[in-house]
Amino acid sequence: MTTPGIVITGASGRMGRMLVAEVLASDACRLVGALERPGHDWIGRDLGEAMGGAPIGVIVSDDPVGTIARAQAVIDFTSPAATVAFAELTAQARAVHVIGTTGLSPDDLGKIAAAARHAPIIRAGNMSLGVNLLLGLTRRVAAALGPDWDIEIVEAHHRMKVDAPSGTALMLGEAAAEGRGATLDDLRTPAREGMTGARIPGSIGFAAIRGGDVVGEHDVIFAGPGERVVLRHLATDRAIFARGALRAALWGQDKGPGEYDMADVLGL
Ligand SMILES: NC(=O)C1=CN([C@@H]2O[C@H](COP(=O)(O)OP(=O)(O)OC[C@H]3O[C@@H](n4cnc5c(N)ncnc54)[C@H](O)[C@@H]3O)[C@@H](O)[C@H]2O)C=CC1
Numbered sequence: 276m277t278t279p280g281i282v283i284t285g286a287s288g289r290m291g292r293m294l295v296a297e298v299l300a301s302d303a304c305r306l307v308g309a310l311e312r313p314g315h316d317w318i319g320r321d322l323g324e325a326m327g328g329a330p331i332g333v334i335v336s337d338d339p340v341g342t343i344a345r346a347q348a349v350i351d352f353t354s355p356a357a358t359v360a361f362a363e364l365t366a367q368a369r370a371v372h373v374i375g376t377t378g379l380s381p382d383d384l385g386k387i388a389a390a391a392r393h394a395p396i397i398r399a400g401n402m403s404l405g406v407n408l409l410l411g412l413t414r415r416v417a418a419a420l421g422p423d424w425d426i427e428i429v430e431a432h433h434r435m436k437v438d439a440p441s442g443t444a445l446m447l448g449e450a451a452a453e454g455r456g457a458t459l460d461d462l463r464t465p466a467r468e469g470m471t472g473a474r475i476p477g478s479i480g481f482a483a484i485r486g487g488d489v490v491g492e493h494d495v496i497f498a499g500p501g502e503r504v505v506l507r508h509l510a511t512d513r514a515i516f517a518r519g520a521l522r523a524a525l526w527g528q529d530k531g532p533g534e535y536d537m538a539d540v541l542g543l
């Protein structure tokens with residue numbers, strides 16, 4: 276039996292490079308393609324050489340149709356527009372699509388849901404074991420603490436991150452809202468600036484810090500009368516996300532069409 280062939284999109288990106296290394300180090304799969312955006316200077320080059328090492332026989336391509344046709348799984352950490360386009364092509368190829376891209380709009384999510392009618396899509400704003408455990412803890416603490424406890428989510432990321440709040444912060448906010456028997460749309464408070472007025476009771480607030488090379492830090496703060504509870508996750512190595520994504524790609528091999536998340540993959 277041959278191992279599943281994996282295509283990595285955005286192969287030159289911060290996550291793309293981690294994913295390539297993770298797939299090449301695994302005996303459970305093969306790297307069968309690497310995609311970059313048209314005009315990128317890696318197009319047409321051997322991926323191993325482009326990454327500064329020995330050739331590996333995979334040429335970086337800007338042709339998603341031909342490349343994805345060879346894949347049993349596509350691991351995709353790129354941009355919302357690229358991910359929506361890849362979702363359609365991956366569904367046509369009946370391959371597993373693992374989506375790590377964040378900043379997706381409701382319209383993007385609708386298109387991804389449509390693609391998932393034809394093939395499995397596993398999507399999470401954070402693929403790490405630690406954050407996915409923290410989601411369950413956040414749900415439980417939010418349920419246990421009453422409405423006198425204000426919920427605020429603070430996240431910090433590197434200076435190149437383009438979306439805010441982070442995908443992880445939004446997942447944590449959704450978990451906190453679920454703990455309160457509501458949705459994040461019900462409880463989310465707009466970003467604060469100027470004369471905001473006092474805090475809306477029961478709302479969930481977000482703050483985003485951007486700077487340097489911070490991999491990803493998230494605090495869920497429960498601020499009550501006279502005390503605070505803080506749940507924290509600190510990512511210090513992007514390999515945690517790549518490891519989770521590859522695990523998802525392999526897990527998805529025998530799954531039917533539909534939308535899945537890391538709780539499904541990890542059995543949480
Ligand atoms: N879910 C998770 O666990 C994680 C999610 N992310 C998310 O992954 C995404 C990417 O993050 P980074 O790697 O830091 O960004 P990056 O900017 O370093 O990499 C993105 C790559 O995608 C490429 N790309 C863009 N459009 C493309 C197209 N049409 N075809 C092929 N390649 C294309 C870019 O050229 C670039 O190389 C972000 O949305 C980020 O929030 C990042 C880390 C963990």
Ligand SMILES: O=C(O)C1=N[C@H](C(=O)O)C[C@H](O)C1
Nearest residue numbers: 377400401436441442443491
């Ligand atoms: O852009 C990043 O770097 C990260 N993005 C994800 C997010 O938006 O939460 C996951 C991780 O925090 C790193």
